[in-house]
Amino acid sequence: MLLTELLPPTAEGLGHAARHLAEGRLVAFPTETVYGLGGDARDDRAVASIFAAKGRPAFNPLIVHVPDMAAAARLAVFSDPALRLAAAFWPGALTLVLPMRDDSGLSPLVSAGLPSVAIRMPAHPVAVALLHSFGGPVAAPSANPSGRISPTRAEHVLDGLAGRIAAVLDGGACPVGVESTIIGLEPRPTLLRPGGIPVEAIEECLGVRLAAPDPAPLRPNAPGQLSSHYAPSAAVMLEVTAPRPDDVWxxxxxxxxxxxxxxxPSGDLVEAAANLFHYLREADRCAGSGGRIAVAPIPEKGLGRAINDRLRRAAAPR
Structure with missing residues (x-):
């Protein structure tokens, strides 16, 4: 078992984390959405280690994180709509699924053998500093065991992955709190996963309505499409207005x-998204073995779409 280091977001901590990545080891780091589990996206062994550490199915693609557009353009082919979205929302909580360049140098494990790549430019200063210090593309799904609640604090990462990864960069709580919105553009703009950028803002940028994704794809072309995901140990019930006496509500x-x-308490969806995964963890702790988590109704608009998507997957049969 590895001794997982907890590193501060200082120049020394960032340099140590970058050396881990350069030597093929895994480092969890904060983004504005959730903590990511990073490995060198060009290194087959490092990428395979991500799947092993998480217990993640190998058919489920990973998101590649880059520090700037120049790095992104070396990996993927950008259409005009893709360039518009990147200009409007990068750096930020948006992932684009784009045709992968033949000379990208990425491990085929990153894309699960597909000809496309999911790519993102994060906004969190610690993530950006790590990417610049490392100097290469970093594959990074959420830093948690596959299918479980995503981590928004360093202690959440350690709860699930201590002993399996080299280090965690502690950047505090993630401000957005739900994963990035994922958009596919071929053959038409499609919402593959709701997330930190509201659908309404993306549709306004493109001037078209987004197509709906396949609700249960046999082979995902982006993360977050499995029907059961983000799940606590306790059963989850949705849109509950009158919980049972023994429910954690x-x-x-x-x-x-x-x-x-x-x-x-004020009905602010931005605040609700930032609290979602931490509160699911707290509710799971309170519910205990055999308990039940009940969740009040959340409006299906703006970031409420992403919150409800995560809750529906958390409540899905396992």
């Missing part, structure tokens, strides 16, 4: 919740 707005577990 996660509230929203005027529905107060159990022990202060209210995603946003």
């Amino acid at each position: 996660i509230g929203f707005g005027s529905r107060t919740g159990t022990e202060g577990l209210n995603l946003s």
Whole structure:
């Protein structure tokens, strides 16, 4: 078992993390969405280690993180719509699935053998500094065991992956709190996963409505498409307005919740998204073995789409 280091986001900590990546080891790092589990996207062994550490199915592609457009353009072919989206939302919580360049140098494991690559330019200063220090593309799914609740704090990463990875860069709590929105552009703009950028903003940028994804693809072309995902140990019930006495209730707005577990007392969807995964973890701890988590209704608009997507997958049969 590895001794997993907890590194500060200092020049020394970033340099140490970059050396781990250069030597094929795995480092968890904060982004504005959730913590990612990073490995050199060009190194077959490092990428295989990501799948092994998470227990992730090898048919599920990974997102490649880059520091700037020049790095992105070396990996993927950008159409005019892709360039518009990148100009509007990068750096930020948007992932684009694009045709992969033949000379990208990426490990085929990153794309699960598909001719496309999921690519993102994060905005978190610690992520950006790590990418510049490392000097190459970093494959990074969420830093948690596959199918479980995504991590938004360094301690969440250690809870699930301590002993399996080399280090965690501690950048504090992630401000967005849900994963990036994923957009495919071939043959038409398609929402592959709702996330930190609202669908309405993307549609306004493109001037078209986004197509809906296949609800249960046999072979995912982007992360976050498996029906059961982001799951706590306890059963999850959705849109609950009158919980059972023994439920752990996660509230929203005027529905107060159990022990202060209210995603946003003011009904702010941005605040709710930032709290979602941490509160799911807290509710799971309170529910205990055989318990049940009940979640109050969340509006299906703006970031509410991403929140409800994660909750539906958390509640799906396992």
